[in-house]
Amino acid sequence: xxxxxxxxxxxxxxxxxxxxxxxxxxxxxxxxxxxxxxxxxxxxxxxxxxxxxxxxxxxxxxxxxxxxxxxxxxxxxxxxxxxxxxxxxxxxxxxxxxxxxxxxxxxxxxxxxxxxxxxxxxxxxxxxxxxxxxxxxxxxxxxxxxxxxxxxxxxxxxxxxxxxxxxxxxxxxxxxxxxxxxxxxxxxxxxxxxxxxxxxxxxxxxxxxxxxxxxxxxxxxxxxxxxxxxxxxxxxxxxxxxxxxxxxxxxxxxxxxxxxxxxxxxxxxxxxxxxxxxxxxxxxxxxxxxxxxxxxxxxxxxxxxxxxxxxxxxxxxxxxxxxxxxxxxxxxxxxxxxxxxxxxxxxxxxxxxxxxxxxxxxxxxxxxxxxxxxxxxxxxxxxxxxxxxx
Numbered sequence: 001x002x003x004x005x006x007x008x009x010x011x012x013x014x015x016x017x018x019x020x021x022x023x024x025x026x027x028x029x030x031x032x033x034x035x036x037x038x039x040x041x042x043x044x045x046x047x048x049x050x051x052x053x054x055x056x057x058x059x060x061x062x063x064x065x066x067x068x069x070x071x072x073x074x075x076x077x078x079x080x081x082x083x084x085x086x087x088x089x090x091x092x093x094x095x096x097x098x099x100x101x102x103x104x105x106x107x108x109x110x111x112x113x114x115x116x117x118x119x120x121x122x123x124x125x126x127x128x129x130x131x132x133x134x135x136x137x138x139x140x141x142x143x144x145x146x147x148x149x150x151x152x153x154x155x156x157x158x159x160x161x162x163x164x165x166x167x168x169x170x171x172x173x174x175x176x177x178x179x180x181x182x183x184x185x186x187x188x189x190x191x192x193x194x195x196x197x198x199x200x201x202x203x204x205x206x207x208x209x210x211x212x213x214x215x216x217x218x219x220x221x222x223x224x225x226x227x228x229x230x231x232x233x234x235x236x237x238x239x240x241x242x243x244x245x246x247x248x249x250x251x252x253x254x255x256x257x258x259x260x261x262x263x264x265x266x267x268x269x270x271x272x273x274x275x276x277x278x279x280x281x282x283x284x285x286x287x288x289x290x291x292x293x294x295x296x297x298x299x300x301x302x303x304x305x306x307x308x309x310x311x312x313x314x315x316x317x318x319x320x321x322x323x324x325x326x327x328x329x330x331x332x333x334x335x336x337x338x339x340x341x342x343x344x345x346x347x348x349x350x351x352x353x354x355x356x357x358x359x360x361x362x363x364x365x366x367x368x369x370x371x372x373x374x375x376x377x378x379x380x381x382x383x384x385x386x387x388x389x390x
Contacts, residue, residue, distance in 0.1 A: 002029065002030065002308070002309060003073055003075050003309050003345070003347070004027040004028055004029045004070065004072075004073055004075065004309070005027070005028050005029075005030075005309050005310050005333065005335075006025070006026070006027050006068075006070055006075065006077045006347070006349065007025070007026050007028075007333060007349065008023065008024070008025045008026075008066075008079050008349070008351060009023035009024050009025070010332075010351055010352055010353060010354040011023075012039075012066060012079060012081070012351065013063070013064060013066070013081035013351075015039075015041070016039075016041055016048065016050055016061065016066065017048065018041060018048070019041055019042065019043035019048055020040075020041065020042065020043065021040070021041045022038050022039065022040045022041070023038065023039055024036060024037070024038050025037050025038065025039055025052075025056065025068075027055070027070055027072075027073075028310075029309075030291070030308060030309060030310060030311055031311070035055070037052070037053050037055050037056065038053070039051065039052050039056075050066075052068065054071070055070065055071055055072065056068045056069065056070060056071065057069040057071055059076065064080060064081045064082075064083065064381070064384055065078055065079065065080050065081070065384055066078070066079045067079075067388075073345075074345055075345050075346075075347060076345060076346050076347070076388075077346075077347050077348075077349060078346075078347070078348045078349070078385075078388045079349050079351050080348055080349070080350050080351065080380055080381075080384045080385055081351055081352060082350070082351075082352045082370075082378035082379055082380055083367075083379050083380060083381050084121075084378070084379045085352065085376045085377070085378050085379070086104075086116070086118070086121045086376065086377040086378070086379065087121070087375065087376055088106065088114055088116055088121065088123060088377065089106065089108035089110060089112060089114070089375045089377075090108070090110055090375060091108045091109035091110040091375055092108060092109045092356075092357075092359065092372070092373040092374065092375055093106055093107070093108050093359055093360065093371035093372055093373070093375060093376070093377055094106075094107045094108055094109060094133060094134065094135055094136075094359050094360065094371065095107045095134065095135060095136045095137045095359065095360040095371060096137070096360050096361075096362050096369050096370075096371035096377050097137050097138045097139045097146075097362045098118055098139070098362045098363075098364040098367065098369050099139040099143030099144075099160075099364060100143055100364050100365055101143045102117065102118045102119050102364070103115060103116075103117065103118070103124070103139070103143060103160055104116050104117070104118040104362075104369065104377070105127075105137045105139065105146050105148075105160065106137065106371055106377055107133070107134035107135070107136075107137050107148070107150070108375065109133060111130065111132060111133055111134070112126065113126070113127040113128075113130065113134045113137060113148055114126055114127070115127065115146070115158075115160050115163070118367065118369070118379060125160070125163040126163075127146070127148070127158050127163055127165070129156055129165050129168070130148065130150045130151075130152055130154065130156065131151075131152040132150055132151035132152045133150050133151045134148050134149070134150040134151075135149060135150045135151065135175065135176065135177055135178075136148065136149050136150070136176070136177070136178050136179050136360075137149075138179055138181060139160070140181055140184070140185040141181070141183075141184055141185065142184070142185070143160070144159065144160050144161055145157060145158065145159060145160060145185065146158040146159075146160050147179055147181060147185075147188055148179075149176035149177075149178075149179045149190055150175065150176060151175045152175075153170070153171075153172040153173060153174060153175060153176060153192065153194075154168055154169060154170050154172075154176070155168070155169040155176055155179060155188065155190050155200065156168050156169070157169075157202060167202055167205045168205070169188075169190070169198075169200045169202075169205060169206075169207070171198055171207045172190065172192040172194050172196065172198065173192075173194045174192050174193035174194040175192060175193045176190045176191070176192045177191055177192060177193060177217075177218060177219055177220065178190070178191050178218070178219070178220045178221045179191075179221070180221050180222060180223045180245070182223060182238070182239050182240060182243060182259075183238065183239035184239075185202060186201070186202060186203065186236075186238040186239070187199055187200060187201060187202065187208070187236075187237060187238055187239065187240060188200050188202060189211065189221065189223065189245060189259070191218040191220070191221045191247060192218060193217045193218065195213060195214050195215045195216050195217065195218060196210050196211075196212065196213045196214075196215070196218075197210070197211040197212045197213075197215075197218065197221065197245060197247060197257065198210055198211065199211050199237070199240070199259065201236045201237070203236070204236065208234065208236060208237055209262060210262075211245055211257055211259055211262055212245075212247065212255065212257050212262070212264065215247065215249055215251075215253065215255060216249055216250060216251050216253075217249065217250035217251075218247055218248070218249055218250070219248050219249065219250055219273065219274060219275050219276075220247070220248040220274060220275060220276045220277045221245060221246060221247050221248070221277065222245075222246045222277045222278050222279050222284075223243050223244070223245055223246070223259070223279075224243070224244050224246065224279040224282055224284075224298055225242050225243060225244065225282070226242055226243070226244040226258065226265075226298070226299075227242070228242070228258060228261075228265075229241050229242035230242075230258075230260050230261060232260050237260070240259040240260040241260045242260075243258075243259040243260065244256050244257070244258060244259070244265060244298060245257045245258075245259050246277050246279070246284055246298075247277075248273075248274030248275065248276065248277040248286055249273070249274055250273045250274075251269075251273070252269050252270045252271060252272055252273055252274060252288070253267060253268070253269050253270070253274070254267075254268050254269075254270060254274050254277065254284070254286050254296065254301065255267045255268075256284075256298065256301055265299075265300075265301075266299075266300050266301035267301065268296065268301035268302075268303075270286065270288055270292070270294060271288070271290065271292070272288040272289045272290035272292065273288060273289040274286050274287070274288055275287055275288060275289055275313060275314050275315060276314055276315065276316050276317040277317065278317040278318060278319045278325060279298070279319060280295075280319045280323060280324070280325050280339060281323055281339070282298050283295055283296065283297065283298060283304065283339070284296040284297070284298050284301075285317055285319070285325055286317075287314025287315075287316075287317050287327060288313070288314060289313045289314070290308075290311060290313070291308065291309075291310040291311040291312050291313060291314065291329070292306055292307070292308045292314075293306065293307040293308075293314060293317075293327055293337070294306045294307075295339070305339075307337065310329060310331075310333065312329045312330050312331040312333065313329060313330045314327055314328070314329055315328050315329060315330055315357050315358055315359055315360075316328035316358055316359060316360050316361045316371075317361065318361035318362065318363050318368070319363075320336070320363060320368075320382070320385075320386075321386070322338070322340075322386065322389055322390075323338055323339040323340050324336055324337065324338040324339070324340075324343075324385075324386075324389055325337060325339075326350070326361050326363075326368065328357070328358025328359070328360070328361050328370060329357065329358060330357040331355055331357070332353035332354065332355045332356050332357060332358060332372070332373075333349065333353075333358075334349065334350035334351075334353065334358045334361075334370055335347055335348070335349055335350075336348035336349075336350070336385055336388075336389075338389050340389070343388075343389050346388055346389065348385050348388050348389075350368070350370060350378070350380050350385075352370075352372075352376075352378045353370070353372050353373075353374060353376075353378070354374065356372050356373040356374035357372065357373040358370050358371070358372055358373075359371050359372065359373060363382070365382075366381075366382055367379050367380065367381065367382060368380040368382055368385070
C-alpha cells in the first residue's frame with residue numbers, strides 16, 4: 001500500500017501549549033487531493049488536551065514531538081520540532097555541513113560562506129573568495145578543514161580555524177554542483193554541470209584525472225566502497241582503490257564509476273532528473289525531480305525498491321544510522337524513512353519549514369541540520385528521531 005504524506009502546521013509545538021487553540025493537519029496521497037483536518041486543544045483541570053477528528057488517533061506528546069496514527073492507512077507519524085533555528089543568513093540557505101566538534105559551515109543565495117558555532121549561533125568566520133554562490137560546502141573528517149564549490153567552477157580548501165584559503169582547485173568549465181571527500185581528504189572529487197567528475201590532489205592543488213566525462217549536467221554525487229579493489233600506482237592518489245563514485249545526472253541517469261579504474265561499473269536511467277544521492281549500508285538512495293525516491297543495488301544499479309509518496313522534487317538526502325535516511329523536498333517536507341520492513345508504516349517528519357524547500361542536510365552523529373530556502377538552518381536532536389525506529 002502506498003503511504004500518504006501527513007503534514008502539520010509548522011508551529012504546531014507552540015499551538016499545543018495553548019488552551020482553546022487549533023492547528024491544521026493534512027494527509028495527501030500522490031495524485032489525489034489533500035484531505036485537510038485540524039487538531040484542537042482544550043483545558044481541563046489545568047492540563048491541556050489535544051483533540052483530533054476521526055481520521056487521527058493521538059499517541060503521545062513531548063515538548064518536541066507529537067505522535068499520531070493516521071487511521072485509514074495505519075501509518076504512524078512522529079512530528080519532531082527543531083531544538084533550535086539558526087538565523088545566520090539573510091537569503092535562502094544552499095548548503096550546510098556540521099563537524100563532530102559542533103562547528104558548522106553554511107552558504108546562501110547572498111553568496112555568503114559562514115563558519116559558525118552550532119551551539120550558540122555565533123559567526124566565527126566569513127569566508128570570501130568564491131565568485132558567486134557556493135552550492136556545496138563540506139567539513140573534512142578532521143573538523144578543521146572545509147571544502148567548498150560553486151558557480152565559479154572552482155573548489156576551495158579553507159582552514160576552519162583561520163579562514164585561510166591555501167588551495168583553489170580549478171579545471172571545470174561550468175558550475176561545480178557537488179563534492180565528495182575521499183577518506184581523510186588527501187583526495188577530493190568534484191562533479192559539474194560540464195558533465196565531468198574530477199579527482200583532485202589537495203596537497204599539490206592539481207587534478208589527478210577525469211574520472212568520467214561527457215555525462216551532461218551532473219547534479220549530485222556520493223562515494224561508497226566496492227569489493228573490487230585494485231592497486232593504485234600513483235602515490236598521490238590515496239584510498240581510491242576500492243571506491244565507487246555514484247553520480248546523479250539531470251538526464252535521469254545514475255552512474256556508478258570505479259574511481260581508481262576510471263571505469264563505469266553500471267549506468268541506469270531513472271524516469272526523472274536525479275537531484276540527490278546518498279549511501280545507506282552500501283545501498284544507493286537516489287532522489288528525483290518527480291518526487292520519487294529509489295533504492296538501488298551498488299553492484300549493478302538494479303532497482304531494489306522505490307517510494308513515490310510525493311510528487312514534490314527531492315532536493316537533499318542524508319543517511320542516518322540504523323538503515324534510515326532523510327529526504328528533504330522542495331515543499332519543505334523533511335521525512336525520515338527506514339529500510340527495515342518493521343518500520344514500513346512509520347514516518348518521522350522534521351517540522352518547522354513553512355513550505356520552503358530543504359536544500360541541504362547534515363548529520364554529525366548527534367544532531368541533524370536542515371538548510372532551508374527561508375534562510376534558517378534548523379537543528380534537530382537525533383535521539384528524538386531514532387527512538388521511533390527501535
